[in-house]
Amino acid sequence: MYVQVLESFKREGTPVVSSELLARTCNVNPSQIRKDLAYFGEFGVRGVGYHVQDLISAIKRSLGVDRMWKCALVGVGNLGKALLRHREFKYRGFDIVAAFDCDPFKIGEEVIGLEVVCTRRLKETARDLGIEIGLITTPPDRAQRAANFLVEAEIKGIINFAPARITLPADVHVEYVDFFHHLYAVSFSITLDQRPKAKAIGD
Amino acid sequence: MYVQVLESFKREGTPVVSSELLARTCNVNPSQIRKDLAYFGEFGVRGVGYHVQDLISAIKRSLGVDRMWKCALVGVGNLGKALLRHREFKYRGFDIVAAFDCDPFKIGEEVIGLEVVCTRRLKETARDLGIEIGLITTPPDRAQRAANFLVEAEIKGIINFAPARITLPADVHVEYVDFFHHLYAVSFSITLDQRPKAKAIGD
DNA sequence: CGCCTCTTGTTAAAAGTTTCACATAATTAG
């Protein structure tokens, strides 16, 4: 979140920000920001604040996103294709260098210059290319199988876009992405507002 | 998350689950699950567990996703179009009934039978259609403007897919969606694993 | 050069969340 907000400040040409300004923008407490940043090092200057560009670099270095990560995508359906076509990935440091699917009709197909390869060849291909992160975009019932293939290929992390939990060895990191969770959250907030209060005055 | 996991159990034909089984699947503590569910009501049966279908319904009712929500999308770029074409929205209870953009070249264009309307006509159109939730898929520097239009139209909640923070009146709920946060999280975990430990034995 | 102002980094207190442990209730078997 901080990177996102700091990039906005950078675009606007603001060279320095205080924890207070950052806090107002992110809707959090200034102490929170100072704590979070201090966890990684002393990035600020007392009496002055944080240099926007320096802070962006420092956070990116701390998170390990100051380099390019090689990624593979498994499951070339609607969502998979949309992600493959999304330029932002490379720009943000995640290069999708291979795409896999088990559907014979899809194998051989090209999506923005990337050939869809059979999932059975994932292990060798991913190793040859030195892939470190896998993106799962299969239907939910195929997610675990995709995950197993990725683990075999000695991938180090997985982003699972399929709406299903997967089990993995402890040393493989996973993040679940499902924006319907956010839609549910908004639905819940609105619903709470509109529901009659449990105990109103004079009740 | 629970809905997601329970739907998987339902597909597999499992009629009843215990908090322990749910916990193993979600990688959390069984007490956590019982606490979370107990917050909304007594959905389980002592000595038996939770009825999968009943629990899904109960959670959905609690979250307010047991009905259809009318949504409007602002910003018909790559991401916007992808979302408009995504069938899952309607299936999950979120019906996108209007699409807006300020680009004259896009206005009038049709995306799966939905006409792109000028953002300036958002207020009247959204009110006429009874829209409650807005989806922002503009570039980051347009997100606030889109949000302002949505607030004018008396929308109750916003999902912001643009990588920018927005400020809103307190009674409008907002959720930020940016899956790069998840990519960053995985990058960080892998990086931590690989970085030399701060203080090793005999150091 | 020293004083004043400003804002960080950090310690301690407050608030919140997660886990444990067990009483309570439902079901099944004898």
Added chain:
DNA sequence: CTAATTATGTGAAACTTTTAACAAGAGGCG
């Protein structure tokens, strides 16, 4: 019908996170 078994719902303890308060350091001005 009673006892044994099982798994929920919940109050209290352990742990984590957030907030407040302040000492320490940087820059500017007289």
